[in-house]
Amino acid sequence: AQSVTQLDSQVPVFEEAPVELRCNYSSSVSVYLFWYVQYPNQGLQLLLKYLSGSTLVKGINGFEAEFNKSQTSFHLRKPSVHISDTAEYFCAVSGPNAGGTSYGKLTFGQGTILTVHP
Amino acid sequence: DAGVTQSPTHLIKTRGQHVTLRCSPISGHKSVSWYQQVLGQGPQFIFQYYEKEERGRGNFPDRFSARQFPNYSSELNVNALLLGDSALYLCASSLGDRRYEQYFGPGTRLTVT
Numbered sequence: 001a002q003s004v005t006q007l008d009s010q011v012p013v014f015e016e017a018p019v020e021l022r023c024n025y026s027s028s029v030s031v032y033l034f035w036y037v038q039y040p041n042q043g044l045q046l047l048l049k050y051l052s053g054s055t056l057v058k059g060i061n062g063f064e065a066e067f068n069k070s071q072t073s074f075h076l077r078k079p080s081v082h083i084s085d086t087a088e089y090f091c092a093v094s095g096p097n098a099g100g101t102s103y104g105k106l107t108f109g110q111g112t113i114l115t116v117h118p
Numbered sequence: 119d120a121g122v123t124q125s126p127t128h129l130i131k132t133r134g135q136h137v138t139l140r141c142s143p144i145s146g147h148k149s150v151s152w153y154q155q156v157l158g159q160g161p162q163f164i165f166q167y168y169e170k171e172e173r174g175r176g177n178f179p180d181r182f183s184a185r186q187f188p189n190y191s192s193e194l195n196v197n198a199l200l201l202g203d204s205a206l207y208l209c210a211s212s213l214g215d216r217r218y219e220q221y222f223g224p225g226t227r228l229t230v231t
Binding site: 004036042049 | 151153158159161162163166174176208210219221222223225
């Protein structure tokens with residue numbers, strides 16, 4: 001079974017400051033890792049994903065994340081945030097179903113609310 | 119291309135009633151998954167369907183059921199509604215294999231009174 005822990009429930013920052021949203025996961029099998037963003041009263045939008053290869057993944061809106069297998073982490077970063085980045089961010093892992101098939105489910109963390117102040 | 123669509127947008131039901139939520143995937147996507155997102159929490163996996171067959175089921179009671187149609191659209195049914203079923207129900211579509219990202223619809227907000 002997989003689990004995801006987002007270490008901060010809320011992160012307040014000022015506009016143009018850097019930000020890091022932390023995510024740790026646990027799994028007994030190889031997983032794929034994702035970050036999604038959710039704006040108020042909307043569904044989830046994919047920011048970036050890690051499947052394999054380079055551990056530094058670049059996504060949309062200037063976000064990037066680094067996969068660290070030894071630390072089982074997948075932290076999300078942005079060097080300079082904007083007011084429009086205010087939203088809730090979810091880290092998720094995709095692993096195989098209990099039957100071991102490749103049609104996996106997403107397991108989400110509890111979310112981190114990023115609030116960007118002017 | 120249109121994204122994932124869900125209907126209805128909002129729904130208010132009474133305890134004990136039944137509800138049906140609908141989802142149309144992105145064209146070309148053969149997999150549909152359903153998630154429940156309770157306020158203040160991350161989404162929880164309910165079902166995944168691929169090519170009209172159930173491929174995965176989360177830890178939800180038998181009151182929850184789903185199906186996928188030949189055109190790959192899907193329905194989620196919930197019987198004997200409880201107050202605790204109040205949540206945002208999200209549908210996601212993908213190409214199928216877990217390597218592929220899931221694209222989410224806007225959700226259906228269900229309120230049980």
